[in-house]
Amino acid sequence: MTSDSNGPAQNLESVLQQIKSAARAVSRDPAGVTLIAVSKTHDAERIAPLIAAGQRAFGENRIQEAQAKWPALKTIAPDIVLHLIGPLQSNKAADAVALFDVIHTVDRPRIAEALASEMARQNRRLPCFIQVNTGREPQKAGIDPHAAEQFVKDCVATWNLPVVGLMCIPPVEERAAVHFGFLKDLARRTGLSQLSMGMSADFETAVRLGATHVRVGSALFGARPASAETKRN
């Protein structure tokens, strides 16, 4: 069990164990699943114990917040991998490419183009996930599922982006498994091998359905203040 009263390092152990069990239940190698610790809203003092416990993949959704915390935190361990999991504006592409190591939220031509040109300029090639709005929710980021296959092709052919997989955030009121299954199928059709799906409430389901990256925040760090959810880049 995870709980707010446990420290993040204790919670880490149980989350990793849950990932292992879920993977083994479907005969997957647990090593094929990367746990991204989503550290948004949490300060360096809360994050450092997780780094000390061996966690290396972290996720942030706001560039400004990440810029304030991560340059210092990254010096603790040279192999930390920082994932951008929040919406990206094209005027922040330079900052994103400079600080992050993986981008999960490529969802429109303007972003693909801005990232491609920044990667060329900074001579940094960051693995990219295409975010798919599987629930077709108007308020949510992500490419429409019907346009996704063509967009993946364009990202590679037109912009030469290093596209490695697909990412989704299912609608809260729907069964996540349906969306995870859809995303997996879409990845197979587009020839992509990586799937960024599953959060605190459903990462075990996601692992059973093929997630290669789960993005887990509150199960590690405890609940976030509600106001933090509405901030944007």
Ligand SMILES: *Cc1c(COP(=O)(O)O)cnc(C)c1O
């Ligand atoms: C905040 C966030 C998460 C983590 O959510 P939890 O429910 O706290 O695990 C995962 N993915 C994205 C895109 C997020 O913004």
